[in-house]
Amino acid sequence: MFLCPQCKRTMTMPQCACGYVVPEQNGIWQLSDAPDMITMGEGDKYIGYEHIGESYSGQRKFLIEERDALFAKVISDKAKDGIFLDLACGDGCFTVPTAANGTRIIAGDISNRMLSILKKKAAHNGISLEQTVLCRMNALEIPLADESVDVVVANSVLHLISNPQRVISEIWRVLKQGGIFLCGEDAPGKNPGAILDNSLYNEIVNSLYGEYWKRLSALGILPKRYRWKFDREATCTALFSRREETMVERGMPYETPLKDGFLPRFLGRGFSDQADVPPALHEEVTKALLSDFEKQYGADFAEISFHGVEDDLQIIAYYK
Numbered sequence: 001m002f003l004c005p006q007c008k009r010t011m012t013m014p015q016c017a018c019g020y021v022v023p024e025q026n027g028i029w030q031l032s033d034a035p036d037m038i039t040m041g042e043g044d045k046y047i048g049y050e051h052i053g054e055s056y057s058g059q060r061k062f063l064i065e066e067r068d069a070l071f072a073k074v075i076s077d078k079a080k081d082g083i084f085l086d087l088a089c090g091d092g093c094f095t096v097p098t099a100a101n102g103t104r105i106i107a108g109d110i111s112n113r114m115l116s117i118l119k120k121k122a123a124h125n126g127i128s129l130e131q132t133v134l135c136r137m138n139a140l141e142i143p144l145a146d147e148s149v150d151v152v153v154a155n156s157v158l159h160l161i162s163n164p165q166r167v168i169s170e171i172w173r174v175l176k177q178g179g180i181f182l183c184g185e186d187a188p189g190k191n192p193g194a195i196l197d198n199s200l201y202n203e204i205v206n207s208l209y210g211e212y213w214k215r216l217s218a219l220g221i222l223p224k225r226y227r228w229k230f231d232r233e234a235t236c237t238a239l240f241s242r243r244e245e246t247m248v249e250r251g252m253p254y255e256t257p258l259k260d261g262f263l264p265r266f267l268g269r270g271f272s273d274q275a276d277v278p279p280a281l282h283e284e285v286t287k288a289l290l291s292d293f294e295k296q297y298g299a300d301f302a303e304i305s306f307h308g309v310e311d312d313l314q315i316i317a318y319y320k
């Protein structure tokens with residue numbers, strides 16, 4: 001079901017009839033040698049997370065979030081005995097709980113580093129990846145044969161790619177007839193988070209971010225917004241034959257301290273507009289910023305939490 005990176009014909013891993021042997025690195029099949037990220041030039045652009053790595057989910061990186069386990073249950077129910085492609089799987093927030101359900105998975109991402117975190121997350125939770133194939137792959141050119149998988153998820157990645165239409169047509173191509181492109185969205189539930197007072201948390205996040213860019217701008221470095229707008233709904237309804245929507249109610253209260261959510265991502269250059277900030281300068285500016293903020297808000301300001309109420313989970317299934 002895989003396509004040979006060299007001759008583009010179907011192959012059985014790891015060796016193609018053309019003689020090409022797919023390289024393996026840390027248990028990850030290297031099915032693409034495209035750059036980790038492309039932000040310039042004429043062709044398609046995308047932001048891979050190789051430079052972000054563990055900062056993506058900070059101290060929560062090995063946690064299986066309740067929301068992700070709920071979505072994983074839906075994925076496994078839909079995939080049944082078939083194959084689930086977790087496209088741009090990142091740190092494995094869906095792959096890992098889906099693997100725990102015994103589902104057969106192809107997990108692909110452009111970043112080897114993110115795929116390595118996925119492996120560690122599974123190991124940390126005692127979940128076997130025996131039924132999971134890990135691949136470095138480019139979502140713009142999925143290295144799978146036509147009609148080879150049953151369910152595809154491409155969560156939180158379409159906005160990071162300049163040509164999301166192409167990714168959607170690749171998803172459609174690799175899905176079997178009757179296969180499902182599954183999307184999960186946060187939908188405000190019965191207890192919208194707006195009733196909670198997060199003014200101090202918001203003040204700190206906004207001023208940290210604002211001050212960071214003020215100091216970098218003074219040094220000639222401006223934020224670049226790599227975010228491409230895309231009407232997924234219009235594209236998918238035109239392409240797929242049927243759409244089904246379900247809602248999973250949630251609504252539990254939660255709190256996330258700065259040190260578990262915003263801070264590791266921000267300090268690890270984990271937001272895409274930080275992608276081009278030179279690492280040494282980033283270190284210098286954030287070090288000075290943290291020291292200023294400790295003076296202003298107290299040495300333990302990173303313990304300040306965002307208080308919210310979990311959104312409901314809206315699940316949209318587009319059937320081929």
Ligand SMILES: C[S@@+](CC[C@H](N)C(=O)[O-])C[C@H]1O[C@@H](n2cnc3c(N)ncnc32)[C@H](O)[C@@H]1O
Nearest residue numbers: 046047048049088089090109110111138139155
């Ligand atoms: C915001 S993360 C989302 C990860 C995961 N799906 C989730 O929901 O948490 C985006 C992921 O897309 C990956 N990515 C970006 N461009 C890609 C591309 N062209 N092909 C494959 N993966 C890509 C990044 O490396 C990163 O792991």
Ligand SMILES: [Zn+2]
Nearest residue numbers: 004007016018
């Ligand atoms: Zn070949």
